[in-house]
Amino acid sequence: MSSGLVAHVGKVIVLDANILVRAVLGIRVLSLLEAYADTVTFLTPELAFREIRAHLPQILSRRGLPAETVAQLLNEALARLPLFVTPVPYEVYAGHEAEARRRLAGRDEADWPYVALALTLECPIWTEDQDFFGSGVATWTTDRVELYLDDDG
Numbered sequence: 001m002s003s004g005l006v007a008h009v010g011k012v013i014v015l016d017a018n019i020l021v022r023a024v025l026g027i028r029v030l031s032l033l034e035a036y037a038d039t040v041t042f043l044t045p046e047l048a049f050r051e052i053r054a055h056l057p058q059i060l061s062r063r064g065l066p067a068e069t070v071a072q073l074l075n076e077a078l079a080r081l082p083l084f085v086t087p088v089p090y091e092v093y094a095g096h097e098a099e100a101r102r103r104l105a106g107r108d109e110a111d112w113p114y115v116a117l118a119l120t121l122e123c124p125i126w127t128e129d130q131d132f133f134g135s136g137v138a139t140w141t142t143d144r145v146e147l148y149l150d151d152d153g
Helices: 016-025 027-035 047-062 069-085 090-103 109-121 145-150
Strands: 011-015 040-045 085-088
Touching: 011 047, 011 109, 016 027, 016 047, 016 069, 027 040, 027 047, 027 090, 040 047, 047 069, 047 109, 069 085, 090 109, 109 145
Parallel strands: 011 040, 040 085
Antiparallel strands: none
16 A cells, blocks of 8 residues: 555545535435544545535535525535545546546546545545445445454454
């Protein structure tokens, strides 16, 4: 693992934006982040936080919440998520951009930063997005990720 790039403890896993949204809107993902924060390093490309900032207000508004409640929830989420998930700058995984794009060709190529970060750190991705499946990077879904997080080996 490229340990000099990002300080980490124990295991490392990359979270995609949909997992971050689930951490805000649900209970399961946040409870896993809290439970494993001391033994697992949760990372995501910086752009994931920009995606959350852009898409979460629409998701919350569709649930019929007033604009001020949406703004409050968004601010709380953006303050809380970095306590568990470290945003990683582009420069850390830029060297794997071409390979990540190649692996996602014909799929959602905009997801390349997650694959590039996982390739850089030689770690899996936590996702519900099937575009990552078959990219040559291990993927874990929320219903199974605890097997990885809990595994001592």
